[in-house]
Amino acid sequence: MPSLFTDLKDLYADAAKATEMGKAFAEIEKSLADSGKFPGAADKEAKAAEVRVYALNLLAYHKVGSDSHCALSQRMTFDFARRCLL
Numbered sequence: 001m002p003s004l005f006t007d008l009k010d011l012y013a014d015a016a017k018a019t020e021m022g023k024a025f026a027e028i029e030k031s032l033a034d035s036g037k038f039p040g041a042a043d044k045e046a047k048a049a050e051v052r053v054y055a056l057n058l059l060a061y062h063k064v065g066s067d068s069h070c071a072l073s074q075r076m077t078f079d080f081a082r083r084c085l086l
Contacts (some may be wrong), residue, residue, distance in 0.1 A: 004058070022062050029055040 011017045031039045032055055036048035045051050 018062075022059075025055060025058045025062055029059060 008021065011021060027039050029052060031037060032045065032048055032052040036044040038045070
């Protein structure tokens with residue numbers, strides 16, 4: 001089964017779609033961090049911290065923005081994952 005990012009990569013050919021994906025990934029991550037829920041959801045995720053790691057991973061691989069943003073997101077993903085596992 002291909003990864004979600006593999007399924008999304010063709011959308012990066014359209015700059016507007018790539019920008020919107022970046023906004024969506026950031027909104028999802030922020031909502032999970034702030035409330036443990038997806039944007040607009042009524043119920044908290046049972047494993048919100050784990051789901052947030054996946055959202056941070058999408059941000060880390062997101063191709064729009066500077067290389068430093070990608071490196072920062074990737075570092076945040078690994079740091080957060082390590083804290084969740086300890």
